Structures are given as C-alpha cells and as structure tokens.
Amino acid sequence: MYKYIITRLLLAVPTLLGAALLVFILLRAVPGDICEIKLGGTGLYVDPAEIKLCQDKVGLNDPMHVQFYDFVTSYLTFDLGESMWTGRPISYEIGLRFQLSLQVAIMATLVAILIAIPLGTISAIRQNTWIDYFVRTFAIAGIAIPSFFLGIMIILGLLIATQAWFGEPWMPPIEYVSPLEDPLANMSQLIWPAVATGYRYSAVATRMTRSALLEVLREDYVRTARAKGLMEKIIINRHALKNAMLPVVTIITLEFAFLMGGLVVTEQVFNLNGLGNLFVESVLNHDFTMTQQLVMLVVLIFVITNLVTDVLYAWLDPRIRYS
C-alpha cells in the first residue's frame, strides 16, 4: 500500500510540471501584459519608457528561463512570491479568500450528500415507479441547469418570496462575515451559493447511489438476509447501503476537486469575493505570478483528491488491493 502511494506521488510530479509549463507558456502567448493594463487602462498615452520601467520591476523583462525558474522555486518553497497586480504576497491574497471558498465547498458537499443518498436509495428501492422516474428526472435536471441560472433564480425567488411575506424584498448580505463572528449572518449569505452548487453536485451522486444500490440488492447476501426474515429496513441500511456506498464515496470526493473550478461561476452570480473571483480577476489583469500559483493550487487539489479517492476505496473495500 505504501509503495502504491509513493508511486502515485511520484507520478504526480510530471503532471504538476506539465501543468506549470502549460500555464507558463499559455499566459505568455496572450498578447498584452499587466503593465499596459495598469498604466494604459484609462486609454491615455503612456510613455514607453514608463512601461519598460514597470516591466523591469515585476520581472517581465527577465529571460524566459529565469522567469520559469523563479516560478517553480517559489512554488516548491511554498513562498509563492508576490502578486504582480497588488504587490502583496500571493499567500496573503489566497488566504484572504480561501476560507470563504472552502466553506462554500464544504457546505455544498453536505447539501449534495443530504440530497443524493436518501433520494438515490428511495429511487432504487422503488425502481420503475413514478418516484423513481421523478428522482431520475430531478437528478438529470441538476446536471442540466447551469449553476449561474439556478443562482439567479434563487435570488429572484428570495426577492419575490420576501416581498410577498414581509412586505419588503430581502437579499443575502454582500459583505463576508466569518462564521465564528456571526454564524447567522454568515449562513444567510453562504447557504444560497451552497445550495446552488450542491444541487448540481448531488446529481451525479444520486444516480451513482441508485445504480450501486440496485446492483447490491441483487447480491446473494441480500437474498440470504431476506431469507432469514430480516426487516427490509435493516437489510437496506445495514447490508445493502453499506456496500453500495463505495462508488458513492468515490464520486463525492472526486467531484470535490471539480468544485473549486465550479465555484468560479457561482461566485460571480452571488458576488462573493472567493478564490474563483480572484482567478477571473488575475487572468483578466494578466497577473502572471498570481494566475500561475492559482493554477498550481487547483492542479494540486485535483491530484491529491484523486489519490485520496483511490486510497479511500482500497481502505473501505478490503477486496481491493493495489500493487
């Protein structure tokens, strides 16, 4: 097992290096740079000497291999360097927004689990009834409805509902409050994006729960449990569901990696200042150093989640052994 984990970690090195090269080249292939945007953003004439000075300052005029070396060493030493746009340390800028994005991601995962497992179970037990059809339609709708549209609809629904019930429209607060300071205000802001993201996220897990449970319900040990007269509830909860959870756990952890990317759109709709927002901003500003480190963060989360999923799978199911 340890050997397997070490091999996987070693295989992650080329992936990370490849991603680093790709983002480095892609960013520099885009015409224009941060100095032109910073100084010429207002459309005024800017002295080329001034742009040159700015480029020298942020290191854009260094030879390519030096820039790449700086990027990789700053990543490996966890120093991350400074943002070209704000001049502040990148670790500070990321830390500022990490809490919000992580909280939404965790809440969305919880929403997804709360929707997926009960619905998937009911759908499997009542296979080919109207409940089953309803759940399947509900799940596919979760994949089909864009999260930004769901977000707009949630805001619209809130406005209309509060207008009707309380006489004046209410919108979720825009200012972020830490959950430790004021849990209620924090929740009233973040529960909506969590629901919008979580519903989408639950769709795949619901379908997975249904099909995994259907498979398990056909197993011999379930027939044995029925034959010895166990209550259906115990059969489902203790015997079937426990075994059907494997692929569901896998899919939920795997999707967590994509959640970070999915937040880009949701944060835009709900006006949240999270990592997704920072991502869009730094790309539009041509903030090379910031974008590079954010890409590496996303890729790292992806690689780690994949590894954790595989290890979790083997740990949950002793029949699986990696070599």
Place this chain on the structure above:
Amino acid sequence: MTVSDLPGSGSLEELGVQNSWTSTAWSLIRRQPLGAAGLFIVLVMIFMAVFAEVITPFDPEENNFEFMLTPPGADFWLGTDQFGRDQLTRIIFGARTALYVGFTAAFVGAFSGLVLGVASAYFGGWFDLLFQRVMDVFMAFPLIILALAVVSILGPNINNVIIAITIPFIPQCARVVRSSALAIREIPYVDAARALGFSHRRIILRHMAPNVMAPFLIMLTTFVGQAILLEASLSYLGLGVQEPTPAWGLMLQGGAEEYAESAPWVAIFPGLAISLAVFAFNMFGDALRDVLDPKLRSR
C-alpha cells in the same frame, strides 16, 4: 475525418434495431420514455436551428428601443430584452449557436479522444505512459484559463470558443476509450490483423476503433450537452460568444441580473432553454447507454 469514414458507426442493425422507422420509434417510446422525450426535444432544437429565419418575423440582432423590456404578450411571446429585441427570436437563433458549438466540439473532441485512446492502448509501453501523463495535465488544468488563453490569443470568435471547449473533452474520451481498448487488444483478431501485415493506422482505425463504439457513442452524446453548458457558462462570464450574436448564455449575462426583479423574463427563458437542451441530450445519452451497455440492460 467524418462519421462515415469509420466502419461500424452506423451499426444500429447489430443492436437489433432493423425494423421500419415507425415501429422503431414506437418501441423506443415504450421502452425508453425519457430517452424518447430527450430525442424529441433535440429534434425540435435542430428544426429551430435550421429554419430560424422562416419561423420568426423578427431580427435577432437589431435593436428596437421602442419596445425595451416589454413583458411577454401577443406581439412578443416571451417578451423583449433591454435592447428591445424579441426574446423568442433570440432563443430560436440561439439554438443554432448552441447546436453548432455542441456538435462540433463533441464530434471533434470525441473523435480525437477515440483515435488517441485506442492508439495509446494499442502501442502500450512508453507511448502509453507518456500519453497518460499528458492527459493527466489536461484533465487537471482549469478550463477557464484554457478558454481565456485560447480566446485572447486567437480572438473572441465562436470557433475559438469551440477549440477551448474541445480540448478538455479529448482526455476524458481518450481515458474511457483506452480502458475498453486495452481489453480488445488481447483478443486474437488484433493479432491476426497484425500477422497479416496491416499498418498500425489500419489496425487502429478499422479493427479496434469500431469495437469501442458503445462507450464512444455514450461519451459523444453527453459531450454535446456538456459543450452547450460550457459555452453558456463561458459566454455568461464574458469569455465566450460575443454580442450581438444570439447565444443563450450571453442573454443571461446581458443585464439579466440587473433586471431580474422588474423584468424576470429576460433571465428565465434563456435559462430554461439551456436547461432543456442539456436535459434532452443527457436523457438521450442515458437511453443510449441502456441500449448499448448489455450489463445495464433490463434494469
């Protein structure tokens, strides 16, 4: 390369669907009601896209400030947007954009993935290992960066949006196809083909690729839905199709949030169009999976 180049791509006969059109349609509706509904919506979309000019009397791009934000009514069935353009017209023309992006990205992505995935399984060894690492990089890489880079380097043009959407599809399809092709490589007919002295290209395209059609077709249909969704998301973020081209995601971006309260139809209808389209392709893909994957049949 087109579909007809590959043998076996039209192999519905092998699946037992050899009756006349009407009886085929009937059995589809009976056995796969959700899939049939999906197919019906897809056909309606194709009809809208092809005959857009004939269906609607309005121009999708011309501003008409006399009728700004008119609510749905007799003249404008789904209302107008903030530029006075008929929403229904823009949704009908938007179907053209969505289907163009959806089909092109799905076909190119799935076919490249098919060829690369089979080749990777067929050659094995170092090629396979290296290829898998390259695929890993593209799978893990954030789409938004890729899309932004492609659009900024090549210009904000609908074809460049397609390129941006296609790139992540290739590794997804290649991975699935590769695992199916690995099993096929061990079957004697591949050895036989090699013994007959056929070229690698011929073995990959004519002997192995047709035999991984089931996972390939399933990937293809889900890709169309995904591509429509991705295009809408990119357009919504301002990185995709640009004004005044009618595109559903763009309609949601252009002030839909601003007017959400006073003119909710501006946001609701384009969003419904996106949802319905992706829904239809997913339903159809699901039905296809049930038919093509013997393990799931009768379930």
